[in-house]
Amino acid sequence: MKEKSFASKLWSLFRNNTVPFMFIVICAICIPISGFSLNYLLAEIITRIARNSFLILSLLIPIMAGMGLNFGMTLGAMAGEIGLILVSDWQIWGIPGMILAMIISIPISVLLGVICGKIMNLARGREMITGYIMNYFINGIYQLIVLYAMGAIIPIVHSSIILPRGYGIRNTVSLLSMRQSLDNLLAIRFGGIKIPVMTFVVVALLCLFIVWFRKTKLGQDMRAVGQDMEVARAAGIDVERTRIISIVMSTVLAGFGMIIYLQNMGNLSTYTAHSQIGMFCIAALLVGGASVDRASIGNVFLGVTLFHLMFIVAPSAGTVLMGDSMIGEYFRVFVSYAVITFALIMYETKKRRTNSLAGRELALAQKEADK
Amino acid sequence: MKISKSMLYKILTVVAILILAAVMMIIGRGHTIYLDNKALDNPSYSAYYRTDVDVKNNEVQKLSARERGSATFMGQSVKVTVTYMETKNSQKQTETFKIKVPYGWDGIIINLPALIHGEPKSVYMSQFIETPVETSAAEEVVVTDEFVVSDI
Amino acid sequence: MSELTRSSGNPIVDKIRAFARSFGLPRLIIAGFLLLLFIMAPFVGANFFTQLSNTLNRFSWNAVLVLSMVPMIHSGCGLNFGLPLGIIAGLLGGTLAIEVGATGFASFWVAVLFATPFALILGSLYGFLLNKIKGGEMMIATYVGFSSVSLMCMMWLLLPYHSPNMVWGYAGKGLRTTISLEGYYNGALANFLQINIGHLSIPVGTLLFFALLAFGIWAFLHTKTGTAMTAVGSNPNFARAAGINIDKTRLLSVILSTWLGAVGILVYEQGFGFIQLYMAPFNMALPAVSAILIGGATVNKATITNVIIGTFLFQGIVTMTPTVMNSMIHMDMSEVIRVIASNGMIIYALTRKSEVSR
Numbered sequence: 001m002k003e004k005s006f007a008s009k010l011w012s013l014f015r016n017n018t019v020p021f022m023f024i025v026i027c028a029i030c031i032p033i034s035g036f037s038l039n040y041l042l043a044e045i046i047t048r049i050a051r052n053s054f055l056i057l058s059l060l061i062p063i064m065a066g067m068g069l070n071f072g073m074t075l076g077a078m079a080g081e082i083g084l085i086l087v088s089d090w091q092i093w094g095i096p097g098m099i100l101a102m103i104i105s106i107p108i109s110v111l112l113g114v115i116c117g118k119i120m121n122l123a124r125g126r127e128m129i130t131g132y133i134m135n136y137f138i139n140g141i142y143q144l145i146v147l148y149a150m151g152a153i154i155p156i157v158h159s160s161i162i163l164p165r166g167y168g169i170r171n172t173v174s175l176l177s178m179r180q181s182l183d184n185l186l187a188i189r190f191g192g193i194k195i196p197v198m199t200f201v202v203v204a205l206l207c208l209f210i211v212w213f214r215k216t217k218l219g220q221d222m223r224a225v226g227q228d229m230e231v232a233r234a235a236g237i238d239v240e241r242t243r244i245i246s247i248v249m250s251t252v253l254a255g256f257g258m259i260i261y262l263q264n265m266g267n268l269s270t271y272t273a274h275s276q277i278g279m280f281c282i283a284a285l286l287v288g289g290a291s292v293d294r295a296s297i298g299n300v301f302l303g304v305t306l307f308h309l310m311f312i313v314a315p316s317a318g319t320v321l322m323g324d325s326m327i328g329e330y331f332r333v334f335v336s337y338a339v340i341t342f343a344l345i346m347y348e349t350k351k352r353r354t355n356s357l358a359g360r361e362l363a364l365a366q367k368e369a370d371k
Numbered sequence: 372m373k374i375s376k377s378m379l380y381k382i383l384t385v386v387a388i389l390i391l392a393a394v395m396m397i398i399g400r401g402h403t404i405y406l407d408n409k410a411l412d413n414p415s416y417s418a419y420y421r422t423d424v425d426v427k428n429n430e431v432q433k434l435s436a437r438e439r440g441s442a443t444f445m446g447q448s449v450k451v452t453v454t455y456m457e458t459k460n461s462q463k464q465t466e467t468f469k470i471k472v473p474y475g476w477d478g479i480i481i482n483l484p485a486l487i488h489g490e491p492k493s494v495y496m497s498q499f500i501e502t503p504v505e506t507s508a509a510e511e512v513v514v515t516d517e518f519v520v521s522d523i
Numbered sequence: 524m525s526e527l528t529r530s531s532g533n534p535i536v537d538k539i540r541a542f543a544r545s546f547g548l549p550r551l552i553i554a555g556f557l558l559l560l561f562i563m564a565p566f567v568g569a570n571f572f573t574q575l576s577n578t579l580n581r582f583s584w585n586a587v588l589v590l591s592m593v594p595m596i597h598s599g600c601g602l603n604f605g606l607p608l609g610i611i612a613g614l615l616g617g618t619l620a621i622e623v624g625a626t627g628f629a630s631f632w633v634a635v636l637f638a639t640p641f642a643l644i645l646g647s648l649y650g651f652l653l654n655k656i657k658g659g660e661m662m663i664a665t666y667v668g669f670s671s672v673s674l675m676c677m678m679w680l681l682l683p684y685h686s687p688n689m690v691w692g693y694a695g696k697g698l699r700t701t702i703s704l705e706g707y708y709n710g711a712l713a714n715f716l717q718i719n720i721g722h723l724s725i726p727v728g729t730l731l732f733f734a735l736l737a738f739g740i741w742a743f744l745h746t747k748t749g750t751a752m753t754a755v756g757s758n759p760n761f762a763r764a765a766g767i768n769i770d771k772t773r774l775l776s777v778i779l780s781t782w783l784g785a786v787g788i789l790v791y792e793q794g795f796g797f798i799q800l801y802m803a804p805f806n807m808a809l810p811a812v813s814a815i816l817i818g819g820a821t822v823n824k825a826t827i828t829n830v831i832i833g834t835f836l837f838q839g840i841v842t843m844t845p846t847v848m849n850s851m852i853h854m855d856m857s858e859v860i861r862v863i864a865s866n867g868m869i870i871y872a873l874t875r876k877s878e879v880s881r
Contacts, residue, residue, distance in 0.1 A: 090400075091477055097401075103388055103392045126662075130870065132665065133870055147859065280523050334670060341666040348656035
């Protein structure tokens, strides 16, 4: 009997965390095939954790408030990019440049977050697909600003970042002036691996902030709204406003996260940097064991490690196995999408199961009351 | 007008952030300084045989006669230490200068002989105007769709 | 809102107001914009009839893809963001037709023939999945579409195709990204019965084909199964009470939509002249979705008229904006305008209160 309960415990552990387990299996298979040394992988993973964690952490707050996966985090990324374009044009370098870009991104993020939140409130029950379409819509507006207004209406000092036709920003903007500025501050080099201590400090601060925030009144309100909107409304919480605030916070944090990400890259792909970032961050979070309605800080770090491990080794494993690295590249894109699909399906089926269960219990209770 | 306490906090936060932004703009302003060991026309000085220039945090620029070196720095003023030899057989001398640069200039040209001889700013400092590089690609195509991701 | 409902005493104005309200402000804006473009065209040197021909051409390519939205909207599965699945079935049919060597006009029908079993299989799996997740169809459909496109990206490299027209030259295996349909079904429908009067050229063949399919769908929706489908979408409780098997009906609608999507991409390819593989189907759902929404459909109600009006308006804007804007202000903002208009339309539709309660 004792063994059975241990086996069943193991089974339920597996069932609740299928995605991380599957990823561990994939990585365990692909890493030796790919031929990368553990040293190299360790260095890469540390860089990527430092680069991406802030962005992924920004997804936690909307999940807490019941808004699901915030596909609209791309809006914050766009705000951060606009801040970076302006700052690099004004020739503000290094960490002050980063901080200035973050400050510039705040009002843009707030505006975009409020719009996104308001529209999501109008599309109750379809928040995720609405956020997803908002991405494309606001991307159009972003292009309107960056590809047409900048240089023409918004004054840009340096013509070197303007397209030859006289207006609009080029495909890539060099961020050499602030490249790795946060990473290099207090960096420890240890056996060929660079550990960006300051970046990790910033990420740790965000984690502490999120933990503290959960305990504040606003945080508790959000959790109540996430649990049950009607009960929260009956308790006197302004549900609409709380939901909008959660999206605004997530957007602002995504803006900061994008700036941290780009200062590590050193280069801004003006029109494509933000397009995939939302999807990959959400996939990473889900790989860490999070679900559409429940995510923790542990999910973030487990997810970023596993997901990026897979991301690094897949092309090489593809070359070794099939003779074509493109297979590996398509494989990692496929896995990212498949993970999100799987998580969404799990969420919907669980929702229907609990709803029908609640319905049956209600029916049972009524039968008892009628007796 | 009665301002509630929470509103006061919000206004103070916004003001603090704006001040922070202004401070960042000042201390973060990056400049490139071009150091010319060149002869100056009026008043006329000739180039030095050899100068070693140390701009804070940068590599020491070793400049022979008529050479130009460059360095970058952040902020509004820069400390420049020059170790120079006027002619082949003169003594090595060292002097330190603190130069304040105007905010709006991206590149600043410093004429070393003028600087060392104590000329006023208007003589030794001039603005470096970047000639726009003619782009080789006549028309740069803007890529807005990129499906296969190279790296994240 | 109240000003719109107040009666002004003048029956004609009331009628206009009611029409405006039911038509929707965004659609009015888009229709007005397109009308403006058509009027401006001769003034900026673009020949009106050439533009009209271009618009009709693009209409003929896309109409069937937009038509494929109708069955699923009727049965309450929402907007078919999973259109890439149907497109994949069509791509498989098209590539197989070339692989077996069918050429010319016949190759189009061979492609449809080959695409059908794939559409049935993929549609069944897709429909089965959607039945399990009622309520969250649209988001999951999007990601099912993306996952299958990326899976097929791997497949196009691995599947044993041999036709020299399709395969990479050096390696001899793995399909090329774009495959020319010259000699195959390029223009198969369009060239059939094409009317050319001066600058005006109408692809009668393609339009006839679309009309045939549209009539078929319209007729189907008036049969017993078809009305059952509409009932399932608009009033599921009534449908269940009337003894209709909701899951089976939804499954049928999904298979129908997928098959139409497969045929739709083949029609598109014969007009466009190329088969596009790999990541091309990725974003093909959004234009079709916004087209039908522009035409007046909502998340759970769509008619054939919506398809026709919507495709015409959408393709009209896509065709006309570049030419007119370029001549007028020498700035090509067409891409950005199209993105904002089409996605704005989808957001508008998503934020409408749905008439169906679940």
